[in-house]
Each structure stands twice: as C-alpha cells, then as structure tokens.
Amino acid sequence: xxxxxxxxxxxxxxxxxxxxxxxxxxxxxxxxGAEVSNGWRTRQLEYTWLLSLMNRYKDFWTVTEDAxxxxxxxxxxxLDPGARAELMQAYxxxxxxxxxxxxxxxxxxxxxxxxxxGSPTMLEQVVNNAGLEGIFSHLISVDxxxxxxxxxxxxxxxxxxxxxxxxxxGFVSSNFFDVAGAKVFGFRTFWINRSDAAxxxxxxxxxxxxxxxxxxxxxxxx
Amino acid sequence: xxxxxxxxxxxxxxxxxxxxxxxxxxxxxxxxGAEVSNGWRTRQLEYTWLLSLMNRYKDFWTVTEDAxxxxxxxxxxxLDPGARAELMQAYxxxxxxxxxxxxxxxxxxxxxxxxxxGSPTMLEQVVNNAGLEGIFSHLISVDxxxxxxxxxxxxxxxxxxxxxxxxxxGFVSSNFFDVAGAKVFGFRTFWINRSDAAxxxxxxxxxxxxxxxxxxxxxxxx
Numbered sequence: 001x002x003x004x005x006x007x008x009x010x011x012x013x014x015x016x017x018x019x020x021x022x023x024x025x026x027x028x029x030x031x032x033g034a035e036v037s038n039g040w041r042t043r044q045l046e047y048t049w050l051l052s053l054m055n056r057y058k059d060f061w062t063v064t065e066d067a068x069x070x071x072x073x074x075x076x077x078x079l080d081p082g083a084r085a086e087l088m089q090a091y092x093x094x095x096x097x098x099x100x101x102x103x104x105x106x107x108x109x110x111x112x113x114x115x116x117x118g119s120p121t122m123l124e125q126v127v128n129n130a131g132l133e134g135i136f137s138h139l140i141s142v143d144x145x146x147x148x149x150x151x152x153x154x155x156x157x158x159x160x161x162x163x164x165x166x167x168x169x170g171f172v173s174s175n176f177f178d179v180a181g182a183k184v185f186g187f188r189t190f191w192i193n194r195s196d197a198a199x200x201x202x203x204x205x206x207x208x209x210x211x212x213x214x215x216x217x218x219x220x221x222x
Numbered sequence: 223x224x225x226x227x228x229x230x231x232x233x234x235x236x237x238x239x240x241x242x243x244x245x246x247x248x249x250x251x252x253x254x255g256a257e258v259s260n261g262w263r264t265r266q267l268e269y270t271w272l273l274s275l276m277n278r279y280k281d282f283w284t285v286t287e288d289a290x291x292x293x294x295x296x297x298x299x300x301l302d303p304g305a306r307a308e309l310m311q312a313y314x315x316x317x318x319x320x321x322x323x324x325x326x327x328x329x330x331x332x333x334x335x336x337x338x339x340g341s342p343t344m345l346e347q348v349v350n351n352a353g354l355e356g357i358f359s360h361l362i363s364v365d366x367x368x369x370x371x372x373x374x375x376x377x378x379x380x381x382x383x384x385x386x387x388x389x390x391x392g393f394v395s396s397n398f399f400d401v402a403g404a405k406v407f408g409f410r411t412f413w414i415n416r417s418d419a420a421x422x423x424x425x426x427x428x429x430x431x432x433x434x435x436x437x438x439x440x441x442x443x444x
Contacts, residue, residue, distance in 0.1 A: 043422070046268065046271070046399075047422075047423075047424065049268070049271035049272065049275060050271065050372060050399050050402070050403075050424060051424065051425075052275055053271060053274055053275065053370075053371075053372050053373045053403070054372050054373075054374075054402065054403050054406045054424075055374070055406075056406060056424075056425060056426075058425065066423035066424075066425075067423070069423050070420065070421075070422050070423040073420035073421075074419065074420045148275075149275075150272060150275050150276050151275045151276075152276075152277065177268075177272050180272070180276065181272075181275070181276055184276045184277075184278060197296065198292065198295035198296045199292075199295075200265070200269075200292050201269075201288035201289070201291050201292040202269065202272060202273065202276075202278075202288075203273075203278060203280065203288075204278075
C-alpha cells in the first residue's frame with residue numbers, strides 16, 4: 001500500500017474517545033453516566049443524518065448541545081445552564097485513545113488530516129487539548145459544505161483540501177457508517193474496530209479492518 | 223381545521239405497532255424480545271437515513287432484513303433461514319393499534335392515505351392483514367422516489383398522488399423525525415405521542431400533539 005500518500009482520520013470515536021464524557025456525566029448524574037452518554041451520542045449522530053436529509057444543517061456544536069438537551073429531557077434529568085456548559089466543555093477536552101499519538105508519529109512522511117463532523121472551533125480545541133497540535137496538515141470540518149457524513153460532499157471536501165487523488169487517500173474511522181460512506185465515495189478504507197464489533201449491513205465493507213490505530217504503520221509499509 | 227381535505231398517515235409505529243414483533247422475537251430468542259426488537263427498529267431507521275445520504279437506496283424489505291441480520295450478529299444470536307423468514311413474516315402481520323380502525327372510520331368525508339417507507343408489497347399486506355383494506359385512497363411508498371423520509375422528495379410524492387394542495391393535507395405520525403420532516407416540507411402536522419415522550423430537538427415542532435389517533439376526529443371538526 002505504498003500508493004497511499006495521505007491519511008484522513010475521523011475524529012470522534014476514532015482519534016478521541018467520545019465515551020470519556022461518561023465520567024463528566026457521571027459526576028453530574030451519578031450512576032447514569034453510561035446510559036446518558038450513549039443516548040447523547042446516538043442522538044448526536046441521528047440528528048446529523050436527519051438535519052442533512054431535511055436540508056436543515058446546524059453546526060455540530062449546536063447539534064451536540066441539542067442532543068444533550070433532548071437526552072436529558074427524555075430521561076427527565078434536570079439540566080441547568082451550569083451543568084449544560086460543563087458537559088459541553090467535556091466534549092472539547094476528550095481523551096485521545098492511548099495509542100493515538102504514537103500511532104500517528106509512526107506515519108512519518110505521509111500527509112495526515114482530520115475530516116470531521118465537528119465545527120472548526122471544536123476540532124482545533126480537541127486537537128490542542130489532547131496535545132496533537134502540529135501533527136495534521138489540515139483540520140477539515142464538514143461545516144465547509146454544510147452537510148454531514150456519510151454524504152459524498154463531505155468526503156469530497158478532503159480531496160479538495162489535501163490536493164491528492166482519491167486513490168492516494170486512505171480513510172480511517174472507527175465508525176462503521178463513516179467507513180461505508182468513505183468507501184462508497186471511493187477512498188481506500190480502514191475500519192478501526194477496537195471492540196470487535198460485527199459490521200453493519202449497509203451493502204459495503206471496509207477494505208481493511210484493524211484492532212487499533214497502532215496497526216496502520218505496518219499496513220502502510222507492506 | 224375544516225380546511226383539511228386529506229390525511230396522510232405514516233404506517234409503522236403510527237397505525238401499526240412495530241413492537242408487536244416483540245412476541246415473535248421472544249419465541250425465537252426467549253427473554254430477548256424487547257432488546258432485539260428495539261435494536262432491529264433502531265437499525266432499520268438508521269439504515270434508511272444512511273442509505274439515503276449515501277445515495278444507495280435499497281427497498282424497505284431489504285433494509286428491514288439487513289437490520290435484523292445485523293442486530294442478531296451484534297448480539298451473537300444465531301439466525302437460521304427459518305428464523306429469519308419467520309421474523310420477517312411478523313413484519314407483514316403487525317397489529318394495528320387498538321384505536322386505529324375506529325379512529326379512521328370517524329374521519330368520513332376526508333380522503334385518507336398512507337405515506338410510508340414500506341415497499342408497495344409490504345404496505346398492501348400489512349393493511350390487508352390488519353383488516354384495513356378499502357379505507358385508504360392511496361397506499362404511497364417512498365419506493366416511487368427511492369429516497370427515505372425525512373427527505374422532502376418523499377413528502378412531495380403524497381402531494382402528487384393525492385391531487386391536493388400542501389395546505390389541504392394533514393400529516394399524521396407518531397415518529398417525531400417524520401413529523402419534523404413533514405413540517406419542514408410544509409404539511410400541517412399531527413404528532414401522535416402515545417408514550418408522552420419528550421420532543422426531539424430538531425429545531426421544528428409539530429403543529430398539534432395528540433395522545434392517540436382517536437383524538438383526530440374532534441380536532442378536524444373544531
């Protein structure tokens with residue numbers, strides 16, 4: 001796979017552990033961290049798909065906040081402005097997965113970028129807070145096209161920004177739907193399947209499935 | 223609201239109880255009916271949104287079967303061809319909600335139609351098996367436009383088929399995302415909220431919220 005000249009990474013769930021918000025949620029709502037965090041994440045993604053289909057784009061910060069509000073309402077949990085601000089803040093300082101920094105460092109000589117649903121400000125902050133500044137040539141937000149993944153327009157943005165051919169780009173995500181969208185678009189795809197999950201039945205499969213980001217360097221040299 | 227000349231109903235979850243498959247699932251996988259049924263329904267909807275955004279439409283029978291397969295794989299439940307056929311069959315003979323038939327009968331003089339994600343064959347069978355044949359002037363499937371709700375193209379299909387103005391059509395669904403899509407499109411919307419759920423935060427609210435289909439007749443005469 002020496003033909004790959006650039007890697008484009010998904011951010012949330014791939015480089016950064018979105019469930020590291022569990023602890024923040026648990027502090028506010030003791031014992032309910034996992035369930036609220038899951039509901040929040042599910043709504044966050046579902047809202048991006050629904051808003052895209054309704055042609056009613058809102059940026060990811062707003063979507064994330066709306067998803068939090070709806071999740072708390074559904075569970076009848078009180079969310080005062082202080083709690084809301086605190087939980088949203090947790091989203092800006094997500095933990096990178098343990099292998100992230102070293103795995104990216106091992107990909108020297110290859111152009112690295114992020115393509116994410118996250119708004120430009122969110123991306124910049126989460127990258128800096130995780131100590132990953134300077135590693136990526138581009139932090140690309142779908143905000144540039146105002147439609148979310150897995151729409152082709154989102155992936156096209158990465159091609160345009162990176163100045164590489166589609167065939168020269170490897171796309172890396174732990175979110176199966178994202179890998180599926182990238183594959184349909186034409187990227188060479190790498191599914192990071194940390195939890196040994198079953199693939200979704202979307203009629204398209206990743207080119208390569210890996211247990212963690214740490215396996216990327218070996219693949220690229222083969 | 224005497225200006226309403228036609229009601230367009232969503233099918234699954236609105237007229238027909240999709241969780242009546244719980245019993246069929248429970249017979250195959252004792253004790254797991256609710257969880258498998260929920261996973262199946264969640265994937266079924268999410269797949270319609272993802273396939274629409276990827277521009278990779280598959281009809282709702284295929285999507286429903288794929289969602290069942292993926293749910294069983296995710297839960298490591300064996301799904302042999304016999305079980306698969308039996309569970310899919312359950313989808314064709316869903317129970318109508320207790321009030322459905324009488325509530326529709328009370329709307330005499332108003333044109334009634336179904337606009338559903340379901341494929342034409344699925345719709346015909348579920349309507350007939352529930353004893354609702356002859357009540358609807360049109361059984362409209364999004365299969366005619368090969369994109370799922372909440373895309374505007376799906377709702378437009380109902381306008382075209384029914385020969386009424388957008389403002390003359392009331393759209394009825396218990397699925398919040400569907401009501402949201404119909405409202406964005408321009409229909410007068412009625413959200414059937416049987417479980418007293420909190421609205422989703424999609425930036426759009428139903429015109430009217432009702433506890434059951436039985437409340438429609440009174441509204442229309444007001």
